[in-house]
Amino acid sequence: MSPIADPRTRHWAGSGLLALALLLMAARLRPAQAPPTRARAYTRAAHLMGSQFTFTAVSSDDSLAWRALRAGLRETQRIDHLCSYWDSTSQVVKINQLAGIRPVVVDQEVYDLIQRTLKIAALSGGAFDITFASGDKIYKFDRLAHPSLPDSATVRRSVRRIGWQKVQLNAAAHSVYLPEKGMRINLAGILQGYGVRRASEVMKRLGIAGGLLNGSGDVYCWGRQPDGSQWRIAIGDPARPRTVSSWLTVSDLAVVTAGNYEQYFTVGGRYYGHIINPHTGYPATGLRSVTIICPDVELADALDDAVFVLGPTEGLGLINRLKGVSATVITDDGQTLVSKGLQLNSYHSAAPAAAVSPPSNP
Known part of the structure; x- marks a missing residue:
């Protein structure tokens, strides 16, 4: 008897086709996955230590980026209050x-x-x-x-x-x-640099893999820009x-x-x-x-x-x-x-x- 004529073969083949049909139907009903969010640069500025500071975070998560920027600026403010002349x-x-x-x-x-x-x-x-x-x-x-x-x-x-x-x-x-x-x-000759260093450490710990902090000419950058450069x-x-x-x-x-x-x-x-x-x-x-x-x-x-x-x-x-x-x-x-x-x-x-x-x- 050929395999096609065997009723057991027909049974298992039929079950396999049914299972495949159900999987295809489920795939059509499942919502399409959104493409991964691309990284972008988020920037926030503030007047600290008597100067203009600009902090930039690179992230694909806007909530994380803004949270990290706020945390970095708060850290700089804390240092200013602690060591200000x-x-x-x-x-x-x-x-x-x-x-x-x-x-x-x-x-x-x-x-x-x-x-x-x-x-x-x-x-x-x-x-x-x-x-x-x-x-x-x-x-x-x-x-x-x-x-x-x-x-x-x-x-x-x-x-x-x-x-x-x-x-x-x-x-x-x-x-x-x-x-x-x-x-x-x-400590004015070192305080802005110290503030930038501590702020960058805070932002890195929160998961910011790339950023640029500028405290009136004291620039520190890490990682890459959104385009990878x-x-x-x-x-x-x-x-x-x-x-x-x-x-x-x-x-x-x-x-x-x-x-x-x-x-x-x-x-x-x-x-x-x-x-x-x-x-x-x-x-x-x-x-x-x-x-x-x-x-x-x-x-x-x-x-x-x-x-x-x-x-x-x-x-x-x-x-x-x-x-x-x-x-x-x-x-x-x-x-x-x-x-x-x-x-x-x-x-x-x-x-x-x-x-x-x-x-x-x-």
């Missing part, structure tokens, strides 16, 4: 108020941040110094032409209380003490505000820029910016812009001020000695210089960057 309730203000009186017990977070600033001060030979706030305010950075600089005696007196070595830390008590009345610390970061041209001199394509890096082209005055046509040399009391000169590139946005935020004070040769010499850190600077005469190994994408109108080798040992 202007907020009367901050721990930094309390340290300053009790200078020359007694040590102040602070949160471990604040203690650790101050300790890191002192390490950067030592690394830079005091070019970065949070006690710069102890200096007398003898300059007005009003973008106007002034007849002259203050006399040398006034300038010398203005920095008499400055000195990062004077700051006393007690690790056991988590206390900070400024031994002289009138001494003050100000890396982030493109522009570096401004001090000679032509709101224009670009060069750009970088990066990911998982900080690109932090400081410039003296917004807060300055001039004397005899020479620019004097708001970054003060803590050793001399005079505004740092020789540079119009400093950009630091490295994985740590907090470190980059401090190093840009240090390089500004050290000047082009010593400043880039310092960067060349640091592993994983690069820099580009624009000098007073408009020349673009870079640390060893850094490749910039220059716009056609800009002159090509020149590398600066580390200074030879004496």
